[in-house]
Amino acid sequence: MTSDNIALLYPVFFGIWILLTLLSAGFLFFNKNAALKRRIWPAFVISIGVLFLAFTAARGTPPQSLLVIAPVIALITFLNLRLIKFCDSCGATLTRQSRSAKSASCPKCGAAL
Ligand SMILES: [Zn+2]
Numbered sequence: 001m002t003s004d005n006i007a008l009l010y011p012v013f014f015g016i017w018i019l020l021t022l023l024s025a026g027f028l029f030f031n032k033n034a035a036l037k038r039r040i041w042p043a044f045v046i047s048i049g050v051l052f053l054a055f056t057a058a059r060g061t062p063p064q065s066l067l068v069i070a071p072v073i074a075l076i077t078f079l080n081l082r083l084i085k086f087c088d089s090c091g092a093t094l095t096r097q098s099r100s101a102k103s104a105s106c107p108k109c110g111a112a113l
Pocket residue numbers: 087088089090091092106107108109110111
Protein backbone atom coordinates (compact mmCIF):
# COMPACT_ATOMS: atom_id res chain seq x y z
CA MET A 1 0.00 0.00 0.00
CA THR A 2 1.38 3.42 -0.94
CA SER A 3 1.78 6.21 1.60
CA ASP A 4 -1.05 8.13 -0.13
CA ASN A 5 -3.37 5.16 0.30
CA ILE A 6 -2.33 4.79 3.93
CA ALA A 7 -3.01 8.50 4.50
CA LEU A 8 -6.53 7.95 3.13
CA LEU A 9 -6.97 4.87 5.29
CA TYR A 10 -6.63 6.76 8.60
CA PRO A 11 -9.71 9.01 8.28
CA VAL A 12 -11.78 6.06 7.03
CA PHE A 13 -10.62 3.88 9.92
CA PHE A 14 -11.22 6.56 12.55
CA GLY A 15 -14.59 7.44 11.03
CA ILE A 16 -15.65 3.80 11.23
CA TRP A 17 -14.23 3.55 14.75
CA ILE A 18 -16.16 6.61 15.98
CA LEU A 19 -19.36 5.37 14.34
CA LEU A 20 -19.02 1.91 15.91
CA THR A 21 -18.25 3.45 19.31
CA LEU A 22 -21.34 5.66 19.22
CA LEU A 23 -23.59 2.87 17.96
CA SER A 24 -22.33 0.33 20.49
CA ALA A 25 -22.53 2.80 23.40
CA GLY A 26 -26.09 3.69 22.43
CA PHE A 27 -27.06 0.05 22.05
CA LEU A 28 -25.38 -1.17 25.24
CA PHE A 29 -26.54 1.59 27.55
CA PHE A 30 -30.00 2.45 26.23
CA ASN A 31 -31.29 -0.94 25.07
CA LYS A 32 -32.72 -2.96 27.97
CA ASN A 33 -33.01 -6.34 26.21
CA ALA A 34 -30.30 -8.46 27.89
CA ALA A 35 -30.94 -11.50 25.67
CA LEU A 36 -30.45 -9.43 22.51
CA LYS A 37 -27.29 -7.90 23.92
CA ARG A 38 -25.90 -11.34 24.75
CA ARG A 39 -26.57 -12.49 21.18
CA ILE A 40 -25.00 -9.45 19.48
CA TRP A 41 -22.10 -8.65 21.84
CA PRO A 42 -19.76 -11.57 20.89
CA ALA A 43 -20.07 -10.93 17.13
CA PHE A 44 -19.57 -7.20 17.67
CA VAL A 45 -16.47 -7.57 19.86
CA ILE A 46 -14.89 -10.15 17.54
CA SER A 47 -15.64 -7.92 14.51
CA ILE A 48 -13.95 -4.99 16.21
CA GLY A 49 -10.86 -7.10 16.87
CA VAL A 50 -10.75 -8.26 13.25
CA LEU A 51 -11.23 -4.70 12.01
CA PHE A 52 -8.41 -3.42 14.18
CA LEU A 53 -6.08 -6.22 13.07
CA ALA A 54 -7.00 -5.64 9.41
CA PHE A 55 -6.27 -1.94 9.75
CA THR A 56 -2.96 -2.66 11.43
CA ALA A 57 -1.99 -5.05 8.61
CA ALA A 58 -3.22 -2.67 5.90
CA ARG A 59 -1.06 0.17 7.15
CA GLY A 60 2.03 -1.91 6.45
CA THR A 61 2.88 -3.32 9.86
CA PRO A 62 5.62 -5.98 9.50
CA PRO A 63 4.35 -9.57 9.81
CA GLN A 64 6.53 -10.25 12.86
CA SER A 65 4.85 -7.32 14.63
CA LEU A 66 1.46 -8.74 13.71
CA LEU A 67 2.49 -11.95 15.50
CA VAL A 68 2.67 -9.88 18.71
CA ILE A 69 -0.32 -7.62 18.02
CA ALA A 70 -2.75 -10.41 17.09
CA PRO A 71 -2.53 -12.21 20.47
CA VAL A 72 -2.90 -8.87 22.29
CA ILE A 73 -6.07 -8.14 20.29
CA ALA A 74 -7.29 -11.67 21.01
CA LEU A 75 -6.68 -11.15 24.74
CA ILE A 76 -8.52 -7.82 24.77
CA THR A 77 -11.40 -9.43 22.86
CA PHE A 78 -11.52 -12.30 25.36
CA LEU A 79 -11.52 -9.90 28.31
CA ASN A 80 -14.30 -7.81 26.76
CA LEU A 81 -16.38 -10.94 26.30
CA ARG A 82 -15.62 -12.21 29.81
CA LEU A 83 -15.93 -9.03 31.86
CA ILE A 84 -19.05 -7.39 30.43
CA LYS A 85 -22.30 -8.86 31.69
CA PHE A 86 -25.96 -8.06 31.14
CA CYS A 87 -28.60 -8.08 33.87
CA ASP A 88 -31.60 -10.26 33.00
CA SER A 89 -33.88 -8.25 35.27
CA CYS A 90 -33.28 -4.66 34.13
CA GLY A 91 -31.10 -5.18 31.03
CA ALA A 92 -28.26 -3.04 32.37
CA THR A 93 -24.81 -3.43 30.88
CA LEU A 94 -22.43 -4.20 33.71
CA THR A 95 -18.72 -3.67 33.41
CA ARG A 96 -16.21 -4.97 35.91
CA GLN A 97 -16.07 -1.50 37.48
CA SER A 98 -19.83 -1.31 37.97
CA ARG A 99 -19.93 -4.60 39.88
CA SER A 100 -18.29 -5.08 43.23
CA ALA A 101 -15.88 -7.99 43.42
CA LYS A 102 -17.91 -9.88 46.01
CA SER A 103 -21.37 -8.79 44.96
CA ALA A 104 -23.34 -11.15 42.82
CA SER A 105 -26.17 -8.70 42.33
CA CYS A 106 -26.93 -5.97 39.82
CA PRO A 107 -25.98 -2.52 41.18
CA LYS A 108 -28.83 -0.95 39.19
CA CYS A 109 -31.78 -3.09 40.30
CA GLY A 110 -30.38 -5.46 42.95
CA ALA A 111 -31.34 -8.64 41.07
CA ALA A 112 -29.06 -11.65 41.42
CA LEU A 113 -26.64 -12.06 38.54
ZN1 LIG B 1 -30.32 -5.12 36.96
